[in-house]
Amino acid sequence: MSTEAHKTYCNAAYTKWMNKLAKTAKSKFGVSIVYSDSQPDQYLGEHGMIVVNTKQTKENQMFSLLHEMGHAQNRSKENFNKEYALLHKHDMTGIPIRSYAFRVQLLEEEIQAWRNGEKIADKLNIKLNKRAYDNCAAICVMSYIDWAADRDWQVPPYA
Numbered sequence: 001m002s003t004e005a006h007k008t009y010c011n012a013a014y015t016k017w018m019n020k021l022a023k024t025a026k027s028k029f030g031v032s033i034v035y036s037d038s039q040p041d042q043y044l045g046e047h048g049m050i051v052v053n054t055k056q057t058k059e060n061q062m063f064s065l066l067h068e069m070g071h072a073q074n075r076s077k078e079n080f081n082k083e084y085a086l087l088h089k090h091d092m093t094g095i096p097i098r099s100y101a102f103r104v105q106l107l108e109e110e111i112q113a114w115r116n117g118e119k120i121a122d123k124l125n126i127k128l129n130k131r132a133y134d135n136c137a138a139i140c141v142m143s144y145i146d147w148a149a150d151r152d153w154q155v156p157p158y159a
Contacts, residue, residue: 014058017126021065024124025050029072033065043071059129063136066117073116074109084109103148110144111137 022033032049039051041064050068052061074080081088086102087109089095114137121128 011058013127014062017124018052018058018062018065020124020126021062021069021120024120025065025069025072029069029076031072035061041068043068043075045072045075059132060136062126063117063128063133066121066133067113067137067140068117069120070113070116071109073120074112100148107141107144107148110141114141 018033025031025033030048031043031045034049034051035054036051037054039053041053042051044051050065050072052065052068054061056064074084077083084105086097086099086105090097090102118128118133120126
C-alpha cells in the first residue's frame with residue numbers, strides 16, 4: 001500500500017471512529033459535536049456541545065474528541081461539585097479563582113479527562129495508537145502545567 005493510500009485508509013478509519021464517538025457523546029452525555037477551523041477544542045456543557053478543531057490531523061481530532069468527552073464524563077459525575085469544588089465554583093460564576101488549589105484541581109481534572117478518553121476508546125473498541133495518544137495528552141497537559149506554574153492569576157482561555 002502506498003503512503004498516500006495508507007493515509008486515506010487511516011483518515012477513513014478515524015472518520016468512522018469519530019462518527020461512533022459522536023453518537024456516544026449524544027446518547028451518553030447529551031452533547032453534539034461541532035467541527036470548526038476557527039475554534040479551539042473544548043467541551044461546552046452549558047451549550048450541549050463539544051468543539052473539535054479541524055486544523056489538526058484526523059488522528060489528533062479523534063484524540064481531542066476523546067479528551068473532550070472525558071471532560072463531559074467528569075462533569076456528569078454526581079459528585080463533580082464536591083470532587084472539583086473550585087472548578088465547579090468557577091463554572092457556576094465565571095469568576096477567576098486566584099489560588100494554587102484551583103490550579104491543581106484544574107490540572108487533575110485535565111489529566112482525568114485524558115484517562116477517561118482512553119477508557120471510552122477502549123469500551124467502544126476504538127484502536128488507539130497509545131504512544132501517539134499519550135504524547136498528545138502530555139503536550140496538552142504540559143501547557144496547563146506551564147500556566148499553573150506561572151505567577152499570573154489569569155484563568156487560561158481554554159479552561
